[in-house]
Amino acid sequence: MSIKVSMKVNGKPVAAEVEERTLLVSFIRENLRLTGTHVGCDTAQCGACTVHMNGKAIKSCSIVAMQAEGADILTIEGVAKPDGTLHPMQAAFKENHGLQCGFCTPGMVMNALDFAKAHPNPTEDEVRESLEGNLCRCTGYHNIVKSIIAGAKAMGGKL
């Protein structure tokens, strides 16, 4: 059965007819064609699909689109400034070579943004713990950790 969902994505109101079982990540990728949010595992383990819902990082493969009815969603496409300038967390990933193939990167950045709001000056251990739900196969995490520490400092606790 199809159902209408509406929400705000990256500041813009959006609506579509979807099936009840349509996952939020499918709605974002297929209906909205915002393909920066990735699917790496289908089982809520890899974190590549991480987006913000009402200001909190969630895995968009683990809820259906209906559950996000009326919500405020932020995806990786909405993070940089409208003029294209990278957000300080994105810039920190670039400066610290915190990405290689780029596939896990949007999820990493979205998770890091949420984490950094509450941790403006995190320790390495805190950062590693915060990455429990985000898998990367390229970087060995070394430079992701460095990136998040630098990005969090640059953010100063504010998104």
Place this chain on the structure above:
Amino acid sequence: MNAPLIGARVLRKEDYRFLTGAGQYTDDVSMPGQTYATFVRSPHAHAVIKKISIEKALKAPGVIRIFVGQDLADAKVGGLPCGWLITGTDGKPMKEPPFPCLAQGKVRHVGERVVVVIAETQDQAQDAAELVKVDYEALPAVVDPKKASTSKPIHDIAPDNVCYVWALGDKAKTDEAFKGAAHVTKLEFLNNRLIPNAIEPRAANAQYSRAADEYTLYVASQNPHVERLLMTAFVLGLPESKVRVVAPDVGGGFGSKIYLYAEDVVVTWAAKRLNRPVKWTAERSESFLSDAHGRDHVTVAELALDKDGKFLAMRVKTTANLGAYLSTFSSCIPTILYATLLAGQYTTPLIYCEVTAVFTNTAPVDAYRGAGRPEATYVVERLVETAAREMQIDRAEIRRRNFIREFPYQTPVALQYDTGNYEATLKAAQQLADISGFEKRKADSLKRNKLRGLGYACYIEACGIAPSNVAGSLGARAGLFEAGEVRVHPTGTVTVFTGSHAHGQGHETTFAQVVADRLGLAMEQVEIVHGDTAKVLFGMGTYGSRSIAVGGTAIVKALDKVVAKGKKIAAHLMEAAEADIEYDRGVFKVAGTDKQKTFGEVAFAAYVPHNYPLDKLEPGLNENAFYDPANFTFPAGSYVCEVEIDRDTGKTEIASFVAVDDFGKIINPMIVEGQVHGGLTQGIGQALTEGCQYDKTGQLLTGSFGDYCIPRASDVPSFQLDTRETACTHNPLGVKGCGEAGAIGAPAAVMNAITDALGVKDLAMPATAQTVWKNLQENRHARV
């Protein structure tokens, strides 16, 4: 004048698109009229297909077509070819059973493709796939390679399930050396089967144009030209000119995306049948079941030493599990890329290695990051460390006594090392690891009820694959050169097309550094294009840490041609003799004068040839080069790992990890460090957390990230890295390659540290907390 770019930590050109969600991976490509494929896979490891019923599925909403193996056979779609012929000790070629794209009559591993359902949406295809009914008659399955030869035949042409028995080295002399040895160290172990798990699952999306009679395939591949060559020439029987293969942004490969896979063929073939684009994207569970796996060796290894710890001979007997079918390069991994590396960094004069490769009812096994070389390093470095302990010789000292110190060095296992300095990397690693402080750290750990251990691994690898004539004589069915094209535009900017493919390695930056540095241009004036057979002239792709050494050299050769032609043009423009023209960082000069023309001026003259030697020279400035390497390259290094083991839980923590590598000249240290971090983490994964497990019936037990544990951030430390440099002698950049080193050296370093901490001779990988804890319980009385 620009600052030198070779050796500079240049930030990556590709990062912006990845950081803003603008990367374009295969699953992100959606075409008008897009359809979606789902594969019905075998739930049995070994079974006869009695009947396939698709009627119900055909009536399901949105279903467009369903194909079975017979449809492909009727259309004369071939099976998947193997790219490397191994000849056995009996002089006969390896057994090459058919590898159909959809099962025909029989299935041979869980996850084998049986039926493809194509529908209007992904959900509809999946729903309909549930309605396909396949009746099987189950057969006994074998998963243990040691039992393969006494189990039910998997393929008719290999009644004992043996693909080949192959050997390298002088058996008689090696055996003789063992007889006279003062000490023999012997180890028997498994090199655990791994599942690559790039975070982007495999995907393929094919389109067919009736108007042009042409196919376009987007595919997550490490080598689009190889994919096209294999698919057109061996499977679909199409002219290559009618098939365009695009490997757009690819989310990690690690070997698993080298191969031509059945899904790629099926969607391409089906796209014409439907006259609509057909997309398939693997679910993670399909990746676990059907991506080519890695490693899976059962090995008995012996090292003979004299009384001073000099290595006299090495004898290795390995059974390699190839899985149910021969994947594209599977046959060369446990042979050509394994036995040839058993000299390691040492002067061992006699080495004999025998490999029995068998079929089992498991997923095909092929190259995974390191590919044969991690297995060889594990053999050598576990033997060396164990021998040192047994003979009570310092572990670094025994290595020093046996290091190769003069180059070039001909090993007894076919390779000739061109250069290296193993003492330099070992010394640097020891300093960085603060070896002298280890005993104090160990005592401190014990106070916290933790066991501390230290392990070395001094690895070597053969990269820059490969001299085509050598590879051909060893059975390769392809050339292993690389191609590059430098297209200079009229305004002096440059687009470079490379047959190498980046899926995380950062070639768009590293290669641009090489080009900008050699031509004296700014980074912004250079674009690197890769991954599209319609744009790039040819390519053998990226694997075996070959991109900079082979692909980079092809580009340099094309650059040299551009400069040579530029000199002719400049000579004409400045009315000077060509021999007097020098090229220096963006400027053509007449030697000994102040006359000069910039690169841009010369390029412009080439495209607006009003004042140009048209009688002697073609207009334009565009050069191709194919580079076939003269030899392999030999990156090497020394790793020191320290572990701390919790005596109550068995949990191992990597307390520190030092890696000192010699990659020859380094173009971008930042990118190289990133490659090492990632390789080390995959190597640590093999040692501590990753182990593919099938049950006796061939069901995959480790089929999700919950059961198969690739390292998480908390499983690895921050690494301490350094490099030493001996330039490769046979390529113009002096480069060796860095992509696999970490995965090659780390497992032995970690396991040497763990066995040191536990005071045991050997322990199986992965040394999970449970494995270690069990060992602690078994040995608690012995240890106290």
